Amino acid sequence: MQNEFFGIGKYLLAHRRQWFWGIFFVLVSVGASLAGPPLIVGRAVDALRAGTATTGLIVQYALLILLTALISSAATFMMRRFLVVASRQISYEVRRDIFENLTRQDQNYFHNNRTGDLMNRLTGDLNTVQEMLGFGISQGSSTFLTMIISLGLMFALSPTLGLVTLCVFPVIASILFFVIKTIGKRHVAVQEQASVISAKAQENFSGIRVVKGYAIEDREIAEYKTMNLEYRRRVIRLAMIEGPLWAFVGLLMNFVFIAVLLIGSRQLITSDANARFAGLTIGQFVQFTTYLFNLQWPMLAVGVMASLIQRGASSWQRLQQILEVQPAIRDSDRTDNSIQSVAGNIRFENLSLSADERTLLNNINLFIPKGQTLGITGRTGAGKTLLASLVGRMQDPSSGRVLVDGHDVRDIPVSILRGNIGYVPQEPFLFSDTIAENIAFGLNESTQVEHANKPDFETIKWAANVAGLAKDVEDFPAQYNTMLGERGVTLSGGQRQRTALARAVARKPEILILDDSMSAVDTETESRILNELKTVLEDRTVLLIGHRVSTLRYADQIIVLENGRIFEQGTHDELLALGGVYAEMERKQGLENVLEVDEEPSSTVLKAEVN
Template sequence: MRHLLFLNKYFYKYKWWIIPGVIFVVISNIFGVVPAQVVGHAFNLITENIAIYQLCNGFERQQVMYDIFSNSLFFFGALILVLYLLRGLFLFFMRQTIILMSRHIEFDMKNEIYAHYQKLSLGFYRRNNTGDLMNRATEDVNRVRMYVGPAIMYTINTTVLFFLIIYFMFSVNSTLAIYCLLPLPILVLTIYYVNTIINQRSEKIQEQLSRLSSFVQERFSGIRVIKSYVREDHTQDVFAEESQSYKNNSMGLVKVQALFFPSMLLLVGLSTTLTVYIGGKQVIEGSITAGNIAEFIVYVNQLTFPVTMLGWVTTLIQRAAASQKRINEFLQLKPDISSANTVEKDFTGKISFKNVSFTYPDTGIEALKNVSFEIEKGQFLAIIGRTGSGKSTLANLIMRMYDVDSGSIQIDGNELKGLNLHSYRNQVGFVPQEVFLFSDTIKNNIAFGLDQVEPGQVEQAAKNAAVYQNIIDFDLKFETMLGERGITLSGGQKQRVSIARALIKEPKILIFDDCLSAVDTKTEEEILGNLGAIMKGKTSILIAHRISTIKNADKIIVLDEGRIIEQGTHQQLLDLGGAYAEMYDNQLLEEENS
C-alpha cells in the first residue's frame, strides 16, 4: 500500500468530493439496515397474532383482525420500499461524488505522467521502449482509477455497513451476534493469504502486458520490413507465445479468485446456519423472538455482498498498487537535462566548443574526444566524416539533448548549461537525421513549431524547402493527411517537409543533420540555393556525407572516431591533401562511374 500513498495529494485536492461521498455512504447504509428491523417487526406481528386469528375462526372479529394484519403488512411493505428507494437515491449520490472524483484523478494523473515524460531527456527514451511508456500512462492509470473510484467506494460502503450491522446485531442479542460473526477470523486469514498471491500475479500480468504492447507497437511500426522479408508467420508465432504467457498469468489469477469467492460464500452460509441453529434454541428459551432470527438472517445476507465484494476490492487494490509502483518508478526519475534559469534572451548564434568529450551513458561508446572549435555569428559550418565519427553527436550536444562529460559548450559566450533551455531551443531550427512526421496534415506538420501561423508562411517555407510543387500536386494540397510517421510521402519529400518545419521558425541557429541524403542532386542544389538567402545572418551547421553539399561552407570540420582531424575551407582542405581530399577524390570517381 505504500506505493498508493502517492495518491494522497489527489485525495486532498478532491476532499470536497470525498467527504460528501462518505456522508452519502453512511446515509444509504442506514436506509439499507433499517429494513431488517422492519422485517423483524412484521415477522413478530404474524407469528404472535396468527394463533389469535385462528381462534377467531367463524367470528366476525376474524375479518377485522385480517384487515388489521393486511393493513399492517401493507404498511411494513410500503415502508421497506420507501427505505430502499431512499437507499438507492443516496447510492446514486455516492457514485456521483466518488466515481466522478476518480475520473478527475485519472485525468490529472495522465496529464502529470505525460508532462513528466516531456521533461525527461533523450537518454530516457533510448532506455525504455514506447509500448511500456504507453502502457504505464494508460492501462496502469486505469487500474489506479479503479482503486480511487470503485475500490474506495466499496471499501467505505462495506466498512460502514459492517459496523452498522454489528451494532444492530449486538443491540438485539450479543450471544447470537458472536456466533454469527464466528467465521470472520477465518475469512480474514483467507483474504490475507490470497492477497499475497494476487499481488505477485498482478505484477507479473502487468509486466507481461507491457512486453506484449511493446512487441505489437514495434512490429506495426516495422510492418514494411516484416512484409519485405516474409516474416509474418514468424512474428505471428512470437506474438502467440507472448499472448500465451499473458494468458497463463491471467488464468493463474482467475483460478485464485475462482477459489476465493466460493470460500467466502461458504463462510457466509455457515453464519446463516449458526444463526438459525443458535437463534432457534434462544427462541425456545424465550430470550429472543422469531422475528429476531428473521432480522439476523437479513443482516447476514446483507453482509454477503460486501464480503464477496471484499475479494474483488482487494484484487483491485493489489493490482492498483502494482500499477502505481510502475508509475512511480518513472515519476521519481529526475531529468538528466534541467534548466534552472528562467531568463529568456535573444541569441546571436556564436557557438564555442572547448575540449568537449562525451560518452553515451547507455552504451559506453565514446563519441567525442577533446573537440574544440568556434562558429562565429552568421557563419556556415559544415561537418563531414565517416559513419560513427560523431557528427550527429555534435548536433545533439548543441541542441543540449545530452550534457558533455568534460569541457564546455558556450553560446554567445554563455555556458550552455546555464541558459534557459526553452528559450534557447525555441531559437534553434533542427532537422534530424531520422525524419519524424506526425499523423496530421502537411500544413500542421510544417507549422508544428509555431503557436500562430501567418497567411502564406507555410507555403513560403515549403517553397524554400523545394517541396511546394509536390504538395500542391496532392488533391487536398496542404490539407493532405499523412499516415503514421509520414508514410504517405516519399523519403525525400519527408526530409524536405522536415526542413520546411525548421525554416518556418526563422531561427537564429540552423542545424541540418544529414537531411539531404534522400534527395537527388538537382533538388539538393535547389534547396541549397534557397537556403543561401535564408541562412544569411544565421549561424548554420550542416552535417553531410556529400562534399558537393558543403563546399561553399565558411568552415568545414572533418571528424574521425570522435576527433577533429582537419578543419578549414573547401579549398584549404583540398590543398592540405589529407582525409578530406581523399573523400573528395573518391566521390568524384563514384560520380564518373555512375
C-alpha cells in the same frame, strides 16, 4: 505503505470534499438499505404472526420499503457522483502532471526510458490507480460499513447469535487470507508463463526466416505446444482455488446459517413462540438471516480490496517515478535572464563528451562566426549529430564549453537559445496534424495559423517553397490542410525531410542545423533546394552535416570527424589538396556518379552476356 502512497496525498487532499461527502453518502446508503427492508420485513412477519397486522399496516410497510429503497438509491447515486468522479478527476490530473513533467525532461531521459514503458505506466498503471481510488474506495467503505452496521444490528437483535456469527468471522477471514495469498502466487505463475509464451511467439515470428530455413517448424510447434500445456496446467491450478472462491464463501456462510438456525430455533421455540418478551421473534430471526445473507459479498470483497490496494500501490510507485524525476538540462541559478537574443556566433571550447565510459567527442575546438556555414562529415558514429546537439543543449558536454555569442549555452535561457535554432534531423519527427501545422510548428503563438487562409500562411508557403516542398504539397487534394500520419497521407522519406526543413526555415532562426537532412532526397533535388536556400542561409550560422561532397563543398569550412575528434579541417579545396578522407570521399562519389550514369548500355551488355 506510508511510503508507497507518498505523493498521492496531494491529489487526495485536493478532493477531500468529494471524499467526505462520498463516504457520508455510503453511510446513508448502507444504513438505509440495512435498517430498511430487512427490519420492515421482519416487523411485517411479526405482525402477521401476532395477528396484529391490518391491511393498512401492511400497506404502510410496503410503502416504507419503497421509501428506504429510494433513500438508499439516492445515496448510492450521490456516492458515485462524488467518489467515482473524484477518482476519474485524479486520474486526469495525474496524467496532466506527468505529461507536463515529461515535457521538461531532457533527451537522456527518453533515451533511458523507452516509449513503450512510459506508455505502459500512463495507461496500465494509471488505470490500476484509478481503479483503486474509484472502485476501491467506494466498495471498500461500503464493505466496511456494511460489516460494522450489520454486526451491530445483529448483536442488537440477539447477542447470542451475533456472537456465533462473530466467532466464525476470524475463521472465515483466515481461510480467505490463506486462499487469497495462494491465489496471488498462482496468478503470478500464470502471468510468468504467459510472458514465456509471448516471448516464444515473438522469437519465432522475428526469426521466421531461420525457422523456415532450417525446416524446424515442427520443433517450434512442439516447443510452443509444451509451453501452452504448462500454461494450461497453471491456469487450471489457479482455477482450482480461485474459481470456487465465491462458492466457498457461500458454503462457509451456510455453515454459519446452520449454526444460527439451530441456536436461534432453540431460543425461538423454547421461549414461547408468540412471546414478545425474552428471546427472539420469528420476524427478528428472518431479519437476522437476511443480514447474514448480505454479509457474503463483503466477506469476499475484503480480499478483492486487499489485492486492489496492493496492485494500486505498486502502480502508483511507478507513476511517482515519472512525476518526481528532475531533468538535468533546465534553467537554473546560473541562467542569465538578461540574455534575450542570439546573434549566432558559435564556439566549441575544449569540448568533450563521454557516456558509459566511452568518449564520444574528444577535445573539440572550433569557431563558427555568425553567417558562416560549417560542413561536418565523417562516418556513422563519429559524433557529428552529438556535436550539433550540444548547440541547442539537447545534451550538456562532459567538459569544455559551447559558447554562443560568447555566453556559455548553459547561461542562456533554454527557450531563448532554442528559439533561435532551426534543427532538421535526418529522420524527422512529424506530428499527425496538417502539413501547414507541421510547418508552422515552431512559429510563435501569435503567428500561429489555425487555417490556411490566415495572413501567416504566406510564411508557411514561403518556407515550403524554400524547402522544395511546395510542388509536392500542391499535388495533394487538400494541399496544406492535408493530414499527415496514420490518419492521413504517408510522406516519402524525402518529403518528410523537406517538411522538416520547411518547419525549421519557417522560424527564420539565427542558427540552422541541417543534420544529414537531405539524405533521402536525390542529388539533383538537393542541389536545387540548396540553391533556393542560399538566400536564407546567407546571413545565418549553419551547421551542415552530410556525406555528399556536392553539398559540403559550399561550406565556408569543413571538418571531418573520426572517433569524436576533428580529423581534417579546412575548405573544400584545402581538403582535396590534403588528399585524406575527404578527398577519398570525393573520388568514390565521382565513381558512383559514373555508375548512375551508364544506365542504358547495360541492357545491351546483358543480351550479349547471357545468350
